Amino acid sequence: MTTTATTAPATTRATTPYGLTATRVLRSEWHKLWTVRSTWISALTGVAFVLGVGILMGSTYTSDGGDSDVDTVVLTLYGTQLGGIALAVLGILVTAGEYATGQAHASFTAVPRRLPVLWAKAAVHTAVVFTLSLLTALLTFLTAQFFLSGTDQVASLTDDGVLAAIAGNAAGTTLLGVIALGLGAALRSVPGAIGAFIGGVLIVPEILGMLPYEAMDTAVRYFPTQAAGALGTATPLPGTASPGAALLALVLWAAAALVVPALLLKRRDV
Numbered sequence: 001m002t003t004t005a006t007t008a009p010a011t012t013r014a015t016t017p018y019g020l021t022a023t024r025v026l027r028s029e030w031h032k033l034w035t036v037r038s039t040w041i042s043a044l045t046g047v048a049f050v051l052g053v054g055i056l057m058g059s060t061y062t063s064d065g066g067d068s069d070v071d072t073v074v075l076t077l078y079g080t081q082l083g084g085i086a087l088a089v090l091g092i093l094v095t096a097g098e099y100a101t102g103q104a105h106a107s108f109t110a111v112p113r114r115l116p117v118l119w120a121k122a123a124v125h126t127a128v129v130f131t132l133s134l135l136t137a138l139l140t141f142l143t144a145q146f147f148l149s150g151t152d153q154v155a156s157l158t159d160d161g162v163l164a165a166i167a168g169n170a171a172g173t174t175l176l177g178v179i180a181l182g183l184g185a186a187l188r189s190v191p192g193a194i195g196a197f198i199g200g201v202l203i204v205p206e207i208l209g210m211l212p213y214e215a216m217d218t219a220v221r222y223f224p225t226q227a228a229g230a231l232g233t234a235t236p237l238p239g240t241a242s243p244g245a246a247l248l249a250l251v252l253w254a255a256a257a258l259v260v261p262a263l264l265l266k267r268r269d270v
Helices: 022-034 037-060 072-076 080-101 103-110 115-148 162-187 190-209 214-220 224-231 243-267
Strands: none
Touching (some): 022 103, 022 115, 037 072, 037 115, 072 115, 080 103, 080 115, 080 190, 115 162, 115 243, 162 243, 190 224
16 A cells, blocks of 8 residues: 655745845834924024024124134024924933833834834934034024125135035034934933933033032033034134044944943843
8 A cells, every 4th residue: 555645835924125224224213213292393493593593693783793713613502502492302302201201112022123213313413413413503694794794794605614614514413413412312201301401411511610629620611511612613713623523533432321221221120
């Protein structure tokens, strides 16, 4: 008696076109950023502060007003100090805001490794804020120069150091925003991160700078806000870090602000 052996057809493993990739995590974070109302409010507020103060400074400036020694880029982009705070709040909302709404649980469930979510948030925020800051700075400078025509503060984009200062202004604002984003991810609290940014990044260096110690005065030059200020001047100011050193210091501060939440993500629950 013979038997016929039948071989079952080999099963093929189902493949899905929806695998987790870095590109898809980035796309997800991009989508989440622009579908939240707070993004538009923070971004428009930041632009309004920079543009509004720039127009005010340009339209009220007179050559005999005592500000002729102020750097032209600094004068026209003085509103960056306020606009930068609005964009820093945006960075905090990008991370800490998800913990407040519970969205973080869904994000980390979809991306169990967790760290790609943090890197994607930082990348999307950096790209958006730098582009927005650069375009706003260019528009503000050109608009203010319309009012400054005929004064001793008239300048153009082709003047020495002007374009570099405008780009440096945008880079400084962006890196301060990354620091705020890192604080939000580490503290997981919107009020706590805003308080830490205002107190630790904006106020503490000013207090330390008033101490009568030369070493402290030198160290404060490389603190985030002071370094960002040094990047946004067409003419180097005395007592400030060089643009290269200021940029390096800001990059290191931003990197440190991201490393802390990255370590915490690996060591504690959501």
